[in-house]
Amino acid sequence: MSLHTVDPSVDALVARAVAAGEIWAAASAADRVTVLGAVADALDAAGGELVPIALRETHLTEARLTGELKRTTFQLRLLARSAAAGEHLDVRIDHADPDWPMGAPRPDLRRTAVPLGPVIVFAASNFPFAFSVAGGDTASALAAGCPVLVKAHGGHPDLSDATARVVLEALEKAGAPDGLFALVHDAAQARAVLTHPDIKAGAFTGSIPAGRTLFDIAQNRAEPIPFYGELGSVNPVFVTERAAAARAAEIVDGFVTSFTLGAGQFCTKPGVLLAPEGSRITALLREAVLPEAVPLLNDRITEGHQHVREQLRAKAGVDVLTAGTSPQSPAPTVLVAGVEEVLGDLGGLLTECFGPTALVVTYRDEEQLLEVARRIDGQLTATLVAEADDEIAPRLAGLLARKAGRILWNQWPTGVSVTHAQQHGGPYPATTAPGTTSVGTAALARFVRAVAWQGFPQHLLPRELRDSTTTGVVRRIDGRITGEE
């Protein structure tokens, strides 16, 4: 149980995970629900211990941290239940068919999914509960049947240890196999884990350079493995002329609230807002009272924010539209630039500035919205602020769906609900695995792999592939889904 005295050898760590994984993969879905429910209960019960540590290490507010812990335990339970319902298994049963029109008889084929094996999760700094030690990646890997080694984020080491202690105690009490979960702090050790042949997937939330480095390591292994990196995004907001004319004040309020939420330390922060040149939006923003400055997560993030903000301000054509003043913490800041400048230096200007800074881009012609949409990099989110009968809306929505994992209509991208239909992903560099999500129940699918059983007798099939009609799992039988059984 003592986290810093486990055998430091990577081989030993991974060997324990492999052994635990065999037992965990063979456990019934109901047993996994019970075990992960016990972990969730233990974390809820430990809030009084954990939240104060998080407060000290992250500077986030108590209300936020308490809410985030609730989200985290909700997520653990929802993922375990969805896994038990087989949501991620895509079960298919094709009975033998001597007359299959392919030209050869069809054998009896039954397909479900099996856990990938041990996973390494690199925790994020900005959600010390929901994207950290017991966060979404850990929860979806465990729920899918995989053991997890977590690399703690250096921004909250004590909270990571305390959380891991709660998780380990709950797992032990609930009878989970020893080695199912472990925490490492050392970056070199974590990289060694990532290259270990018995590690079968990686997950990461963080910056583009760090994520790309780890992705490259994972792909250059003798056996490349899936690496689910959730990296960076500016989450552009496209405001049409008519929306700006009709609702400037409401848009400005929503924008300021969203980009300063959590001091702008969200991967879904709307970092760029495109608005018509000369509209009331820029005028209102210039006069807007921005929220008070609050300390960022840690010194490294504070310095990073300042560095990127200064880089942006130094660009030709970029001005400060409005900025608070604060002697100690980075004050919320809105920069402004014309769309021509932005189109001339997309990579330089549409760059993530993690913290309370955003860029307003003024356009002269709505067609320029389409051009930006066509040329931007992959995004976690893209938002359309428009009127329902705006002529440009269908074309713009169509383009944005090709660039982002989630597109929003007159709503703000911060706040990523944990649901069945959530998609928190997107084309590179938003993520390293464009088809996948790290939030919501579809996140489970990242940690399993399809397998077909051909011609097997009933007793040797996984439960969900047997002829029984009471599996509780949705199945596609002979090509047709007939609903939950």
Added chain:
Amino acid sequence: MSLHTVDPSVDALVARAVAAGEIWAAASAADRVTVLGAVADALDAAGGELVPIALRETHLTEARLTGELKRTTFQLRLLARSAAAGEHLDVRIDHADPDWPMGAPRPDLRRTAVPLGPVIVFAASNFPFAFSVAGGDTASALAAGCPVLVKAHGGHPDLSDATARVVLEALEKAGAPDGLFALVHDAAQARAVLTHPDIKAGAFTGSIPAGRTLFDIAQNRAEPIPFYGELGSVNPVFVTERAAAARAAEIVDGFVTSFTLGAGQFCTKPGVLLAPEGSRITALLREAVLPEAVPLLNDRITEGHQHVREQLRAKAGVDVLTAGTSPQSPAPTVLVAGVEEVLGDLGGLLTECFGPTALVVTYRDEEQLLEVARRIDGQLTATLVAEADDEIAPRLAGLLARKAGRILWNQWPTGVSVTHAQQHGGPYPATTAPGTTSVGTAALARFVRAVAWQGFPQHLLPRELRDSTTTGVVRRIDGRITGEE
């Protein structure tokens, strides 16, 4: 229409694909079914022209080629129909819920999948129809809404041109957008396509070294893209003691038929058979009359087969169990080695020998089957030849499911049926994308990416996300699947 006079510039080729892709992605699923059905009809009608070219270029038999063409057109139609039914979309609708127990209201979220964009397909040599120009990768990418550039395999250039001509003419007649499909022959040009920023995925069937090289190129791009490589496999067959005692003759017959089918030029050829030492299996194999030698696909494959076979024969502990003689073509050959030798040099002895050669591995103790299963690389298939009440069967099946994409029970792995439940994939090096399949309707999912729409009005949603109950697509609504609507 003239294949060798298209603008050779890669930019122009890709630009045409991008333009076509916008139209094709926006086309209705029904329109895609019509267009791909027209392609299938045209290929069926062109059999009299195509099969003779294939005969000349591949040395495969007319019966085999005719059957393969039928499989190919069946596959095109099945994939188009399955795509229209939304099998690959994993549609999820979560209605807004102010009381969502996460601790924050749930917005209206609706998730479906969109085509990735232009795809490059590297054709295989051994299935000149089913895994080539109009084969499974092309069919699944087109059916999923993506334009396709095919790199022709050098083994059948004339057939590739003739097939492409039929496809292009049918596409044009059916009103498909210009540029939706194109063929390239030059390897350097194909690699340039693979690195083009507007190419969004790659698919490949072939050898481990060639596939790994292309995979590495795809992952090292500024924007890494999914690369679906189906590489190599020895497809081990595990024969238990009791099965060997009960059915030696039947097992030997099945094995010889399967490993020599198509002159052993199948990626699912059972290249390794594990049988008890001293069983009738080796005795029967020694006396077996092997099929006559037939020419392989081409000289390069003939040389490759001979080279790997000689390498295997030269290993300490490897003997020839039986071999035909043939002055011209490589004769079917069965090698034999003890399991200790194999466990001492797994990489050297369990290596794919593409062509009519297989290795029998004799074991002394059934526990050694488990050890081999635990230690083998990823496989497309693994086969269990056992009695229903064999004690070792459940443990062995469990291990094999962790190593292979498809596991078989008392059947032979050659012959990969195109069905809903098929899984033709497996952990590396069987494939570069362990969760995916290149055969069957689940192959469609490789070419789409999930997107969530948040808070959109009905008229701006993709058809399958609207409130209508007559979409014809299976949907998970508020967490529950209620069957086809």
